Amino acid sequence: MFKATVIIKRRPTILDPQGKAVEQGAKLLGIDNVSQTRIGKYIEFYVNTDDKISADNEVKIYCEKLLSNPIMEDFEYSLEKI
Amino acid sequence: MFKATVIIKRRPTILDPQGKAVEQGAKLLGIDNVSQTRIGKYIEFYVNTDDKISADNEVKIYCEKLLSNPIMEDFEYSLEKI
Numbered sequence: 099m100f101k102a103t104v105i106i107k108r109r110p111t112i113l114d115p116q117g118k119a120v121e122q123g124a125k126l127l128g129i130d131n132v133s134q135t136r137i138g139k140y141i142e143f144y145v146n147t148d149d150k151i152s153a154d155n156e157v158k159i160y161c162e163k164l165l166s167n168p169i170m171e172d173f174e175y176s177l178e179k180i
Numbered sequence: 181m182f183k184a185t186v187i188i189k190r191r192p193t194i195l196d197p198q199g200k201a202v203e204q205g206a207k208l209l210g211i212d213n214v215s216q217t218r219i220g221k222y223i224e225f226y227v228n229t230d231d232k233i234s235a236d237n238e239v240k241i242y243c244e245k246l247l248s249n250p251i252m253e254d255f256e257y258s259l260e261k262i
Contacts, residue, residue, distance in 0.1 A: 102214075105222050117225070120246055129242050131228040131235075132184075140187050140222035143199070146213040153213075160211050164202055 100145040100153045104161055104175040107138040112170045141165055145177070153177055182227040182235045186243055186257040189220040194252045223247055227259070235259055 108114050117135035124132055143160075145153040157175050166173045190196050199217035206214055225242075227235040239257050248255045 107222065107224075117223075121225075123246050124242055127241075127245055129238055129245075131238055132242055133226045133228060135223065135225040138222040138224070140189065140220040141199075141217065142189075142220070143203075143217040144215045146215060156211055156213055159209075160206055160214055163209055163211075164205050 099148065099180055100150075100177045101180050102143055102145055102153075102157045102175055102177050104141040104143075104157070104165060104173055105138060106141065106161075106166045106171050106173045108136060108171055138171075139165070144180075150177070150179075181230065181262050182232075182259045183262050184223075184225050184227055184235075184239050184257055184259050186223040186225075186239070186247060186255055187220060188223070188243075188248045188253050188255045190218060190253055220253075221247070226262075232259070232261075 114136045117137045121132060121135045145156055147153050154177065157177065161173045161175060162168060196218045199219045203214060203217045227238055229235050236259065239259065243255045243257060244250060
């Protein structure tokens with residue numbers, strides 16, 4: 099079995115309105131020094147196989163087809179044998 | 181200046197309906213081996229100060245007051261001097 103950790107980020111050239119909104123809230127609370135907040139996803143799951151290559155393939159398909167939006171996001175992942 | 185990276189996860193005891201939903205989609209696509217998908221947030225931003233302690237404080241307040249939901253989420257962060 100593997101534990102997979104996936105990080106999904108918007109491409110740097112694409113605006114992040116959610117991050118912008120949170121940052122405006124921060125200014126109102128007196129948190130003045132933060133800038134360029136960008137909000138992505140951090141996803142954890144288990145892959146129920148002991149074969150590294152097939153785990154790798156399955157994670158890649160999961161990321162491409164469901165977890166990330168290929169138009170505007172990039173993903174990276176790591177697998178840890180458990 | 182510091183670059184901050186924050187990871188926000190739901191507490192392990194709290195259900196993650198979003199992860200459950202994505203996982204059901206995975207089964208329909210033939211991705212059968214994934215389980216216990218949990219979706220958190222991965223947030224990056226800059227802190228415009230050179231003092232490590234005040235950067236630390238500001239990130240902590242930002243996380244507690246805006247980025248995370250203290251009722252059901254935990255956060256961890258790291259700071260990197262740039």
